[in-house]
Structures are given as C-alpha cells and as structure tokens.
Amino acid sequence: MFPYERSLVEKWQDEPFALIGVNTDPPQRLSKYVKNGTITWRNFRDEKVGGPISSRWDIVGWPTIYLLDHKGIIRHVGQAKEDLDKTLARLIKEAKED
C-alpha cells in the first residue's frame, strides 16, 4: 500500500517538501502501519471518518488531496489518485526561488 506516497517522501527528502497526512483511522491502527514501515510520513490523527479536522475541511470523499505551496496557499485539490510529479516539481522550484 501507498508506494507512490512513500516514493514522494523519498524523492523529495532533501527539498522544501513535506507529506503530511490527515488520518481517519483509530490511533492503534495508524501506529501499526507506521511501525511496519507502510507509512513513512507524519500524520494528524483525526481518528475517524468525519473527525474534527475532516469536518472542518469539509471532506466528503476519501482520499482527498490538498497541495499547498510554501506560503500555505492551496494550489490544487484532487479527489482521485493522480500523478502530481509535475505540479510538485513546479511548486518546489517556486519555493526554492522565493
């Protein structure tokens, strides 16, 4: 599970980039996946579908992906799995040039 996400974390580890999840699983389950190496990024615990963070962000489909630039501006919102490499590369370049 999540090979693409893990590859992003690895690929951009020395760049101004972070993958931060908002996870809707019970904490024990999340910990299990962190311990066995499936999850290699930091997460906010939201603990359940419709948890406080997902509600505040009005998330109605999972997974929903937000992409923020280095100033914290929302630059992309996506529902499905999609190739974000190009967009990420462009935003990271922007961050480094700023």
Place this chain on the structure above:
Amino acid sequence: MTTRLAFAIMALLIGVAFGDGVAEANKLISQSRQNDVEAMAVLDLVAGNLKEEGVTQVIEWVIENGYAQERKKVGDLIWSLPKNDQLMVKYVQTLSFYGERKQLEAVIKKLPNGNVNQKARFRLALLVAEDAQRDLTLTDTQRAKENQSVVSILDKLRKEDDLDELLQRWIKDLRYKVTHLVVGCEAPEIEGVDQDGKKFRLSDYRGKVVLLPFWGIW
C-alpha cells in the same frame, strides 16, 4: 412465487380495465425492481392527464430515476401540477446533482421568491462551486471568478430574512468552503497530534510545499 404472479396478473387486469394512466405508470414502476423500465414511458403515461390522483408520486419517481431527457420533460410538465413545494425541492435537488444549470436557472426565474427559490439559488451556487473545483481546464483567475460569483449568490441570499435554519447553515458552510478551502485560499490552520501523540500545527511547515492527503485504511 404463485402469489406474486397472481398479484401481477391482478395489477395488469386492473390497469387494463380502468385504462388509467397512474395505475399503468405504477405498474411499470413496480416492474423496475426487476428490469430497467424506461422512465420516459412512465412519464408519457401520466403526461396526458396531470390532474389524476397519484400523479405527483409518479413524477417524483421519474425525477429520481430518469435521465436528462426525462428531467427536461418534467421541467415542462411540473408547472401544470398543483403547487407542491416538496416535489419542487426534489426536482431542484436533482437538477443540481446532475449539473443541469439552465433548468435550475429556469426554476429560479419562474419562482421569483419563497423557500423553493431560495433553495434553488443555493443549489445553483453549489453547482457553480463544484464545477469550478472539478474543471481542470480553468486557469486560477477563471476559477477565482467562478468562486466569486458563488460568494455573491450566497451573500445576496443570506440577507433575506425568511431563510429557514437548514438553508442558513448550508449557506454558511458553502461560503466558508469557497472562501477558505479552494485553490487560491490560504489553507486553514490545523492543530493536532501526530501518530506519536506529539502536538504540531500545519503552519509549522510554512516554507515547504505540503502535500496533504486526507486518508484512512478500512
């Protein structure tokens, strides 16, 4: 099995005996659980006499189960039915769900005030907001313009003093969404704990590009 067959035959006989549009329509609807019934055929059965008792329920079924062509025809017929806000709200809701913007605008024009009009305007705002979010061909400027038009529909609407509570909440939520959670907005702060129970904030990562998936394993 035999009982079901007997009922089916009975229904058929009743329908034929009275030659009544609503009975025929309901017969087709009851079959739809087994096969696909063409919603247009159901609609055609009642279109000739909209005064018949039970027509409203048939139209409601067509709204729920029809395609674009049936919705279009319902749009022509619905104004000849006795006034029924509940049916109109269902129609408006369905139009919004399927992105039928022109028909939604037609309802707003034909019903210039009242609860259905307010709901229709809210639904139009929702539809514009969703289209703007989904349409990847829009530039950031075009998207911002669409979101601005959502805000202006909502701002006009929320000033009206006869809004019901549900609408007030919907308006507030959608307005928050298009002014805080769409492309071009500054992301709302998140304060929480990570998998190790350590407190942190989303804004700790300013200066970095952040990919923020909302996810779970089920």
